[in-house]
Amino acid sequence: MEKPIKDILKKGLAARVGGSLWIEANGERFFGPGPVELLERIAETGSISAAAKEMKMSYKKAWELITHLNEQTESPVVIPQTGGEKGGGSALTEEALRLIEYHKALRKRFADFLSEESKRLQS
């Protein structure tokens, strides 16, 4: 039976496994927590400028993130809604909602991985 790692580590040492995760597309970072939060807030507020404001982000920066996302997706992630009841607002496409959902699930799987490894380290 192998010696448990926790018996090798100094007693009382609060060791855990940490990490970071990202999606790369053609070598560039793609769709990290920042863009995801922006999309979520656009979905909530129906407005790019309101979403950007909530994140203390300039409108220009928000549009850059959206443009960058649109360049990496088959169809746009945000649809400007001109006219109608919500005139001037913006809505997310189905694809954007799917990306948000995927990202959430991916983060959850990674959090589970880290948690399991931290438990293994302590047992």
Next chain:
Amino acid sequence: MEKPIKDILKKGLAARVGGSLWIEANGERFFGPGPVELLERIAETGSISAAAKEMKMSYKKAWELITHLNEQTESPVVIPQTGGEKGGGSALTEEALRLIEYHKALRKRFADFLSEESKRLQS
């Protein structure tokens, strides 16, 4: 049936999931790839100075890493061997070998996680 992420991403986009992993002990980084490589080379060469040289690391830096590891483990990871056939050399303790083995297995599990997630992204 949910739309696969790969159909949302622009065709031909080589998306993959990347990440980095570390062990924290009381908030500090502990036993990353650098210290592990140093220990492995000490095991191979039987000498701290030879191991440091191979890694283009100063002897002082190597000793700092070893001292730091020793502070975080119940018993020392490196034993100076004075006298005898291997006089002047250094050997790894069983605990150090276990840490190397654990680290290798942890890295393998993380590589598998990233590989599985990258496959999921492309399918």
